[in-house]
Amino acid sequence: MDQKNDSLKSALLEAVSRVLENMAFEEVELADEISVTNLKADGKLWAILPILEPLSGEVILSLSLECARRITENIYGTIEDGKLEKGAHLDALAEILNSIAGRFVHTLIPSNQGFDLGLPKTGKGAIPVTLSKAVTSVSINISGHVIIAIVIGEDFRSFTQP
Amino acid sequence: MFQTIIITDDSTTARMITKRCLEIAGFQNSSFLEAKNGEEALQMAKDNQVDLMVIDLNMPKMDGSSLLKRLKSSPRLNHIPVLVISSLVSEAKETELKEQGAFAALSKPITPAGLSKVLKSLSEQSTWG
Numbered sequence: 272m273d274q275k276n277d278s279l280k281s282a283l284l285e286a287v288s289r290v291l292e293n294m295a296f297e298e299v300e301l302a303d304e305i306s307v308t309n310l311k312a313d314g315k316l317w318a319i320l321p322i323l324e325p326l327s328g329e330v331i332l333s334l335s336l337e338c339a340r341r342i343t344e345n346i347y348g349t350i351e352d353g354k355l356e357k358g359a360h361l362d363a364l365a366e367i368l369n370s371i372a373g374r375f376v377h378t379l380i381p382s383n384q385g386f387d388l389g390l391p392k393t394g395k396g397a398i399p400v401t402l403s404k405a406v407t408s409v410s411i412n413i414s415g416h417v418i419i420a421i422v423i424g425e426d427f428r429s430f431t432q433p
Numbered sequence: 434m435f436q437t438i439i440i441t442d443d444s445t446t447a448r449m450i451t452k453r454c455l456e457i458a459g460f461q462n463s464s465f466l467e468a469k470n471g472e473e474a475l476q477m478a479k480d481n482q483v484d485l486m487v488i489d490l491n492m493p494k495m496d497g498s499s500l501l502k503r504l505k506s507s508p509r510l511n512h513i514p515v516l517v518i519s520s521l522v523s524e525a526k527e528t529e530l531k532e533q534g535a536f537a538a539l540s541k542p543i544t545p546a547g548l549s550k551v552l553k554s555l556s557e558q559s560t561w562g
Contacts, residue, residue, distance in 0.1 A: 293542040294450065346446060359445065366446040369491070370541040373520025377540065385525040388491060390443075 279379075279407040279427060283330075286374035287411060287420045290367055295342040295413075302412035307405045307421050312397040316361070318368040319400065321389030322376055328406075328424015330372045331398060332364065338416035339364050365391035371420065379427075434556055435484045439466045441474040441500065442489040442518075450543070451487055451518060457545035458552060471495025475503055478510050485552075490519040490526075498533070505534035514555055518543055 288299040316339050318332045343360040368391050376386045406428045408421040438455065442448045448467050455463065466481065468474035471488075472495045478486065486504065490497035497517060504510045517530050517538040527538040537551040 290542055293544065343446075347449065356445070362444055363446040366444040366450075369444070369447075369520045373522075373541060377523055380523070382524045385523050385529070386521065388521060390491060390493065 276407055279422065280409060282378040283375055283407060283420055283422060284409045284411070285378065286371045287409060287418070289374060290370045291342070291411075291413065291418075294367060294370065295345045297342065297345065297413040300412045302410040302417045305408075305410045305417070305419055307402045307408045307419065310398070310402060310419065314395065316364060316393065316395050317398045318361075318364045318391055318393045319398070320365075320368050320372045320391040322372060322386070322424065323389055324387040325380060325384060326376065326386075326424065326426040328422060328427050329400060330368060330375060331400065331421040331423065332368050332371070332418060333398060333421070334364075334418040335416060336360070336395075338413070338418060341414065341416065342367065361393040365393050375422075435460055435463050435552070437464045437466065437481055437483050438485045438487065439468055439474055439477050439481075439483055440487045441468040441471065441492070441497070443469050443492045444489075447489065447518075447541070451548075454543055454545045454548045455487075458549035460552075471497065471500030471503070474500055478504065478513060483513050486513050486515045488515060488517055490517060490521045498530075501530065501533050501535055516551065516555075 291297045291299050315333050315335055320330050322328045339360040343355060343363040346363055347355055347359060372388050380386055400423060404423050405421050408419060410417055410419050440448050440451050452465050466477050468477055470492045488497045488500055501515055504513060504515060515535045517535050520541045522538045522540040530538045536555050539547055
């Protein structure tokens with residue numbers, strides 16, 4: 272792996288860890304790396320968020336329904352005594368990805384530069400992007416559940432840390 | 434202080450987290466109104482006596498920047514302090530938002546301590562405290 276990819280991976284891992292620890296109170300551990308090109312849909316949930324400026328690309332999360340439910344119960348459980356509305360886990364997943372993407376891009380660009388993100392989309396099954404275009408990914412483990420975070424976009428491939 | 438607070442975010446999860454953080458930060462006796470976008474928040478601000486508005490930036494319909502501009506250009510509403518909580522907050526964005534009239538901007542994910550700090554600072558420097 273080259274140095275640029277190391278920096279990207281570190282930034283992505285830092286963003287994922289910080290957000291999951293702060294929002295969902297989950298301790299994050301690195302999992303055995305999973306090749307994203309061989310990622311199986313098998314009923315997993317996904318969330319995709321476009322990065323618009325100054326770098327163009329997408330950040331993606333893939334995880335099981337059980338994992339999404341666990342994270343959502345952690346977030347909502349401390350707030351509403353565990354009462355979850357229908358679709359709450361997808362809303363929570365989108366919000367987690369939104370926070371991860373913000374932290375990730377913030378780490379990559381100079382502090383005096385702004386950035387822009389799109390609105391998140393969520394779904395179940397095959398991820399509707401070409402995963403062979405992934406420039407980096409991290410696989411993490413929270414309480415036995417694996418979450419994969421993926422970054423797509425040629426801008427990130429040529430990225431050099433400021 | 435801050436008897437009525439409008440929380441504006443298109444995510445139910447984000448609104449709940451913000452509300453909970455505000456409660457932990459000492460505003461458990463405040464009344465909270467929730468809006469899913471800038472249009473709803475603007476209408477709520479017109480219809481209620483509001484002491485604080487917490488707004489996200491990236492929302493459908495009317496986004497947070499447009500809402501901030503509408504609030505600050507309204508003689509009836511421009512006294513309401515606005516706190517921005519968004520994943521889009523950078524130093525550059527915070528400066529821009531303050532120039533547009535927000536009193537502070539926090540990056541997601543927020544913490545009760547971070548929220549408490551900026552609200553304490555606001556109450557010390559204003560007549561809202």
